Amino acid sequence: MAMLSLLIITSANGAELTERSVEYKDGDTALEGYVAMPKDTEGKLPVVLVVHQWMGLTDYEKMRCKQLAELGYLAFAVDVYGKGVRPKDRSEAGAQAGKYKGDRGLFRSRLKIGLAEALKLPEADSNKVVAIGYCFGGTGVIELARSGAEIGGVISFHGGLDSPTPADGAKIKARVLALHGADDPHVKAEDLAAFEEEMRNHKVDWQLVKYGNAVHAFTQKMAGNDNSKGAAYNEKADQRSWKDMMIFMQQVFNL
Numbered sequence: 001m002a003m004l005s006l007l008i009i010t011s012a013n014g015a016e017l018t019e020r021s022v023e024y025k026d027g028d029t030a031l032e033g034y035v036a037m038p039k040d041t042e043g044k045l046p047v048v049l050v051v052h053q054w055m056g057l058t059d060y061e062k063m064r065c066k067q068l069a070e071l072g073y074l075a076f077a078v079d080v081y082g083k084g085v086r087p088k089d090r091s092e093a094g095a096q097a098g099k100y101k102g103d104r105g106l107f108r109s110r111l112k113i114g115l116a117e118a119l120k121l122p123e124a125d126s127n128k129v130v131a132i133g134y135c136f137g138g139t140g141v142i143e144l145a146r147s148g149a150e151i152g153g154v155i156s157f158h159g160g161l162d163s164p165t166p167a168d169g170a171k172i173k174a175r176v177l178a179l180h181g182a183d184d185p186h187v188k189a190e191d192l193a194a195f196e197e198e199m200r201n202h203k204v205d206w207q208l209v210k211y212g213n214a215v216h217a218f219t220q221k222m223a224g225n226d227n228s229k230g231a232a233y234n235e236k237a238d239q240r241s242w243k244d245m246m247i248f249m250q251q252v253f254n255l
Contacts, residue, residue, distance in 0.1 A: 015038065015039075015069075015070050016038070016039035016040075017036050017037065017038060017039055017066060017069045017070065018035075018036065018037050018038070018039050018041075018069075019034075019035075019036050019062075019066070020034070020035045020036075021033070021034055022034065022035055022076070022117060023083065024113070024114075024117045026109070026110060026113045029082050030082060030083040030084075031078075031079040031082055031083055031110075031113075031114070032057070032079050032083040032084070033057065033076060033077055033078050033079045033114060033117060033118075034057060034061070034062055034065060034076070034077040035065070035074065035075065035076045035077070035118070035121065036062070036065040036066050036068070036069035036074075036075050037069050037073070037074040037075065037123055038069055038070075038072060041074075041123045044123060044124065044125035044128075045072065045073060045074040045123050045124065045125055046072075046073050046074065046125055046128035046129070046130075046249075046253050047073070047074050047075075047076065047118055047119065047124050047125060047126075047128060047129040047130070048065075048068050048073045048074070048075045048076070048129075048130055048131070048132060048249070049076055049078060049111075049114065049115055049118055049129065049130070049131035049132070049141075049144075049151075050064055050065055050068075050075055050076065050077040050078070050131075050132055050133070050137070051077075051078055051080070051111065051114075051131060051132070051133030051134070051136075051137030051138075051140040051141055051144075052077065052078070052079075052080065052133075052134065052136070052137050053134045053135040053136050053137055053217075053220070054087070054093040054094070054096065054097040054135055054136040055086070055087050055093050056079070056080075056081050056085060056086040056087060056093075056096070057077050057078075057079050057081075057086075058086070060134075060220065060222070061077040061134075061137075062077065064077075064132075064134075065077050071246075074118070074121065074123050074124055074125075076114070076117070076118035076121070076124075078110075078111060078114030078115070078117075078118075079114065080100060080107070080110050080111065080114075080136075080137075080140065081096050097136045100136075100140075101136075101139065101160070104143055104146075104164060104165070107140060107143050108143050108144060108146070108147040111131075111140055111141075111143065111144045111147070111149075112144065112147060112149060115129070115131070115144070115149060115151070128152065128252075128253050129151040129152055130151060130152050130153040130154065130155065130174075130248075130249055130252055130253075131144055131145075131149075131151060131153075131154045131155070131174075132154070132155040132156075132157065132245065133154075133155075133156055133157065133159060134157045134158065134159075134217075134219060134220070135157070135158055135159060135160075135216070135217060135220075136159075136160075137157075137159070138156035138157050138158055138159015138160065138178075138179075139156070139159045139160035139161075139162075140159075141154040141155065141156050141159070142154060142156055142159060142161070142176065142178070144174075145171075145172045145173075145174045145176060146165075146168040146169065146171055146172055147168075147171065148171035148172070148173060149173070149174065150173060151173075151174050152174060152175065152252040152253065153174050153175040153176070153177065153248060153249070153252040154174050154175075154176055154177070155177045155178075155179065155245050155248060155249075156176075156177070156178045156179065156180075157179050157218075157219050157241060157245075158179065158180065158181055158184060158214075158216050158217055158218055158219065159178065160186070160187065160191070161178055161180065161187050161191055161192050161195040162187075162188075162191040162194065162195065163191070163194035163195050163197070163198040166194065166197070166198045166201070169198040169199065169201060169202035169204060170202045172202060172204050175204075175205040175206070175207075175248070175251075175252060176199065176204055176205070176206040176207070177206070177207045177209070177244070177245070177248045178195070178206070178207070178208045178209070179209050179211070179241040179244060179245070180192075180208060180209065180210050180211070181210070181211055181214035181215045181216060181218045181234070181237065182210040182211055182212050182213070182214060183212075183213065183214060183215050183227065184214070184215050184216045184230075185215065185216070185230045186216045186230060186231075187216075195208075196208065207248070209241070209244055211234065211236070211237035211240060211241065213227070213234065213236075213237075214234040214236075214237035215227050215229075215230055215231060215232050215234075216230055216231040216232075217231040217232065217233070218232070218233060218234040218237040218238060218241070219233070219237070219238045219241060219242075220233055221233045
């Protein structure tokens with residue numbers, strides 16, 4: 001049984017939103033997600049599953065959920081790592097992310113459990129679902145698609161675009177949008193080529209958008225602004241990728 005704690009908040013544009021933490025489980029592992037949606041919702045809402053970056057579910061993902069809720073979506077941020085498991089530094093984050101990148105089956109399972117929790121919410125429209133993810137989460141949403149999840153689309157923001165098991169592309173039912181920093185040093189050219197080949201070979205409905213002068217983590221202000229470090233915020237790429245996501249979701253949801 002999911003545990004909900006309800007809070008009504010007023011967004012920056014004056015809209016009232018419902019904000020909740022959601023406790024759920026994967027077997028004996030406790031997880032704590034987060035949901036935001038418009039207050040006093042009537043009827044069902046399109047669902048956006050949000051998958052966190054390598055530091056776990058933070059205020060960054062909650063901010064994105066609130067942005068989406070202001071636009072009329074039910075935004076559910078999943079917890080891949082577990083309740084209270086929030087890395088303190090890059091070393092801990094690398095260890096946590098590596099655990100799931102090294103076991104894609106576990107990664108997919110944890111994401112599908114989060115998706116199932118989101119769809120249990122009475123306001124959720126199970127026929128209108130997309131998943132978005134950042135960095136580690138960008139890798140995750142593509143893995144969710146490879147699991148055969150019955151969702152309309154996935155959007156990867158500066159995610160890892162490798163193809164560890166190319167045959168799994170045959171399971172993809174969702175549309176795929178990969179939003180990529182053209183100068184991202186963390187995505188090898190051979191991995192990007194393998195990702196494209198997987199999409200083509202299995203006739204996936206896919207798009208790859210590259211943003212010039214952008215490196216890894218281009219949507220995240222906490223990454224700083226020094227491209228030489230390999231991860232840095234890029235305002236233009238952030239804004240353009242959000243618009244590209246919105247166009248994609250409007251097409252998926254037939255809005």
